[in-house]
Amino acid sequence: MIDQRDGDYYASVVVDSDEDLHVAYLYVPQFGAPEIDYASNASGSWHTEKLEELPMLAGTRPDIAVNSDREPVIVYSAYSADPPKLAVFGGRFWDISDCPALEMQHGAPLVFVDRDDNIHVAFGYADKSIQYVWKTGIHWQRSIFQANAAEVTGIVVDSSRVPHITYLDREGKLMCATLTDGEWGTELVVSPTYGVLGLWDSLAIDDQDNMRLAYLDGTPPLKSELFYAEDSGQGWEIEPVEDGGIWAQVGIGRSYTAQIAHVQSYTQQDRTRYAFRDDVGWHSETIPLERHGQWSLASRMTVMATDSEYVHVVYSGEDTTNDGGNALLYIRGKQGKSLPDVSAELVLNDDSFKMHDTIVVSAHVVTGKHEVSVEAKVWVKCPNGENLSVLDPCSIFTIGPLADAIVPVYEYTFAGTEGPGQYEISARLIDPITGEEISLDSAPFHFSAF
Incomplete structure (x- = not known):
């Protein structure tokens, strides 16, 4: 759980080079003033702080990026009659200033x-x-493009410093504008098929300058379909994914695979979906999220980021520990696989031990919408290559829904009779009812007798 204050949340999320998450969000309480907040899990647990309290009925969803120092950069609107605000974290303090822009922004x-x-x-x-x-260094520059735009939906910049800005124009077409050598050019991405186009779309670019776009085409709740578009320098290629597309968020996974999280239905609970593409085609499934019982647009919001291994989903849903109020929640799952109700990784209390030291083996467990019970089994690979089973399945651990917990599964105190050298420990979590297993990546450690 990121933030459990009851209210509505409009969030953006990004992953830095150390694969830590940064979240910027507009929090709108049932009573009181809205605020722009920031959260990060870089310390191993979620830390949140308030950037600014806004006027009543003011504010838009903030957008977030990170620089090469893994410092967050957040842009947001406090009030539509004012220029956007830019918040940059400098290591100790936030520097919040106005962007050099005209007033009366839209969106x-x-x-x-x-x-x-x-x-x-x-x-x-x-x-x-x-x-x-x-902004280059300390200097700002500005360019204005007469685009007949209804909504700006995405911005990326390629390796040649050329910006690509997607927008929905007043005729309902999804367009892409570029600024090259001081001149603006436009390209049609797609015209609407079913009705309203691009209400929720997301733009990303990989390090080979391929642009990826996920968007909705339709008129929810009557009809909506999720589409994926890619431009590798030869124009946009478009393909359908599945029904849905609300709050579509595109990410780039391992081997430049496309990943999309989106809400499929206005009316049904548990219809947030995860889609990924491999060499065969598109695969998709429902993400096991806990949703608020009473629907609102914010309670359906989902945002996604990807790192080298995981898909990270931040969403607004039910706080089961707070009488069913709304909260900002988090779940993750392996790329290219089901987003499971359980994900886990092995944690050791140290990586070097000597005689009389105690090694503590734990599992960092993140659960989805259901309570789970698991047994643990641990193996040790010795320096001579022998594998020893050191814990038979016996103790059952029960972990609640939407948990992010460290569960100790095994302890051992070295007596000095063990051979010195490099060891490797691994574990599995086993569902005692179904027999399904979760294999945890192994962790090395070193033992010396003295």
């Missing part, structure tokens, strides 16, 4: 940090233009 501002740590911000303006501002 939420978006941010991108390029490979040289230059900050790029795009947002709509009341006269239907797109404002694009970027």
Whole structure:
């Protein structure tokens, strides 16, 4: 759980180079002023802080990026009559300032940090233009594009420092604008098929400058379909994924595979979906999230980020520990596999031991919407290559829903009779009813008698 104050949440999430998560979100309480908040799990648990309290009925969903120092960069709107605000963390304090922009912005501002740590911000303006501002060092520059834009939906910058901005125009078409050598150019991505196009879409770019786009085409709740578009420099190629597309979030996984999280249905609970593409095609399934019993747009919001191994999903859902209020929650799962009710990793209390030291083997367990019970089995690979089973399944551990817990599964005190050298410990968690297993990645440690 990231934040358990009852209210609505509108969030953005990003993963840094150390694979820590950073979340920026607009918190709207049932009573009182909204606020822009920030959360991170870099310390191993979630830390949250307030950036700014906003006027009543003000604020838009913030957007977040990180620079090469893994410091968060957040852009948000406090009030539509004011320029967007930029919040940059400098290691100890937040520097919050206005972007150099005209007033009367339209829609939420978006941010991108390029490979040289230059900050790029795009947002709509009341006269239907797109404002694009970027900061190189301490200097800001600005360019305005007369785009007939209804909504700016995404911004990325390629390795040549060319910005690509997606937007929905007033005719309902999804467009992409680029600024090259001071000149704006536009390209049609797609025209609507079923009705409203691009209400919720997401843009990403990989380190080979391939752009990825996930978007909705339709008129929810009557009809909506999730589409995926990719531009590898030869124009946009589009393919359908499945029904849905609300709050579509695209990510880039291992081997440049596409990953998408989205909400499939306005009316049904538990219809948040995860889709990924491999060499065969698209695969998708329902993510086991805990949703708020009474639907609202915010209670259905889902955002996603990917690292080298995991898909991370941040969403607004039910706080089962707080009389069913709304909370900002988190779940993760392996890329290219089911997002399970349980994910776990092995944790040791140290990586070097000597005689009379005690090794503590634990499992860092993250559960989904259901309570789970598991047994643990532990093996040790000795320096001579022998594998020893050191714990038979006997103790059953019960872990509650939506938990992020450290569960101790085995302890051993070295007596000095063990051979010195490099050991490797591994474990499995076993469901005592179904027999299903979760294999935990092994962890090395060293033992010396003295």
